[in-house]
Amino acid sequence: MSRLSGDDWALAALDAISSGGVAAVAVEPIAVRLGATKGSFYWHFKARGDLVEAALALWEQRSTLDVIASVEQAGGSPKARLRRLFGLVFDAAALTHADISLHADADPAVREVVTRVSRRRIDYLASLLRECGHTPRAARRRAVFAYSAFLGNIQLMNSSPNLLESSVGSLSRYADAVVESLVRI
Amino acid sequence: MSRLSGDDWALAALDAISSGGVAAVAVEPIAVRLGATKGSFYWHFKARGDLVEAALALWEQRSTLDVIASVEQAGGSPKARLRRLFGLVFDAAALTHADISLHADADPAVREVVTRVSRRRIDYLASLLRECGHTPRAARRRAVFAYSAFLGNIQLMNSSPNLLESSVGSLSRYADAVVESLVRI
DNA sequence: TTCTGACAGTACGCTAGCGTATGGAGCATG
DNA sequence: CATGCTCCATACGCTAGCGTACTGTCAGAA
Numbered sequence: 001m002s003r004l005s006g007d008d009w010a011l012a013a014l015d016a017i018s019s020g021g022v023a024a025v026a027v028e029p030i031a032v033r034l035g036a037t038k039g040s041f042y043w044h045f046k047a048r049g050d051l052v053e054a055a056l057a058l059w060e061q062r063s064t065l066d067v068i069a070s071v072e073q074a075g076g077s078p079k080a081r082l083r084r085l086f087g088l089v090f091d092a093a094a095l096t097h098a099d100i101s102l103h104a105d106a107d108p109a110v111r112e113v114v115t116r117v118s119r120r121r122i123d124y125l126a127s128l129l130r131e132c133g134h135t136p137r138a139a140r141r142r143a144v145f146a147y148s149a150f151l152g153n154i155q156l157m158n159s160s161p162n163l164l165e166s167s168v169g170s171l172s173r174y175a176d177a178v179v180e181s182l183v184r185i
Numbered sequence: 186m187s188r189l190s191g192d193d194w195a196l197a198a199l200d201a202i203s204s205g206g207v208a209a210v211a212v213e214p215i216a217v218r219l220g221a222t223k224g225s226f227y228w229h230f231k232a233r234g235d236l237v238e239a240a241l242a243l244w245e246q247r248s249t250l251d252v253i254a255s256v257e258q259a260g261g262s263p264k265a266r267l268r269r270l271f272g273l274v275f276d277a278a279a280l281t282h283a284d285i286s287l288h289a290d291a292d293p294a295v296r297e298v299v300t301r302v303s304r305r306r307i308d309y310l311a312s313l314l315r316e317c318g319h320t321p322r323a324a325r326r327r328a329v330f331a332y333s334a335f336l337g338n339i340q341l342m343n344s345s346p347n348l349l350e351s352s353v354g355s356l357s358r359y360a361d362a363v364v365e366s367l368v369r370i
Numbered sequence: 371t372t373c374t375g376a377c378a379g380t381a382c383g384c385t386a387g388c389g390t391a392t393g394g395a396g397c398a399t400g
Numbered sequence: 401c402a403t404g405c406t407c408c409a410t411a412c413g414c415t416a417g418c419g420t421a422c423t424g425t426c427a428g429a430a
Contacts, residue, residue, distance in 0.1 A: 152337030
């Protein structure tokens, strides 16, 4: 990796966000991690803010569009797609860590992206639930509820892993149950 | 406020946590906000870490013990207490903001406190649900679920307020419904 | 009134991180 | 081979914030 691209930096920045929030996006430490120096960074970006922006864009892409596309491509019944969706998001620890940091951020620019991401995810959830036979209103209500439950779960898993596992047993059976109760008319 | 106490500093630090996370606990800016200087701070505390610690202790007290005591003192049926509990936590924006920041923090010391707080809250929820007639196992499962839903809700309310309100209508009726479904055997 | 101790202000050095300027290294192309 | 372009390293100045040392102030005890 003798020569870096802007995407390399954005990826590393997203990594930093996952482990320490936007505040952890610091040029010099990331440069060290990439085995480079600031010289490289300031070639690809104008300022630190642009790196944060790029990382957010990357996150937005990966955590919504990519996930949705992957689920849609796999196909299957709406219920099967729901189940696959839950499986994906629970596994992708890297993505959920970024989620946690970003949802807690107070910066307006971050919140704008987060809101867009949340909206898109909820829209997709609602569309699946409509396909399952729910009315648009009910589908939307359930989608919002499911999404907020999802947020709470990753939060709790992150801050105190034992608490959840001890009362829920297997995560995959838990996801089964959640999907089941969401789909039930 | 010509003379400050250690508690004044801790309170201001908790405020800083609410609005910017633990990273926002910076001695000099807080000194300015208190109309003082570092000279005061380093009289009351040995180092910045001690201030963070004090703020966390304050949060732990207020967001668990105080809330629980207040609900218990008001009395009423377990269901009424549950309802009162939800009303309290949804209103206390200051507390929930701190919650959001702290649940997202990666520092082991913070996570230790957060885990203790979560455990205590879940324990209290479970005890109320047992009083409502649930078996211990069921009460605990529901308590964990309710708590994680709570976390998700404050998260969503914080990062994108409109998303929740638009699909849920009145927050107080929402709380009614949640309590109702929790209590139902 | 004087003295003492609790409390606060001021001045200083130190580190981390941002941003800039400048000087290469290496490759491509004439 | 010379030239120029792309990419990176190094060195520098600047700010925010931590922690320390010393100096001041004021209330109450003696």
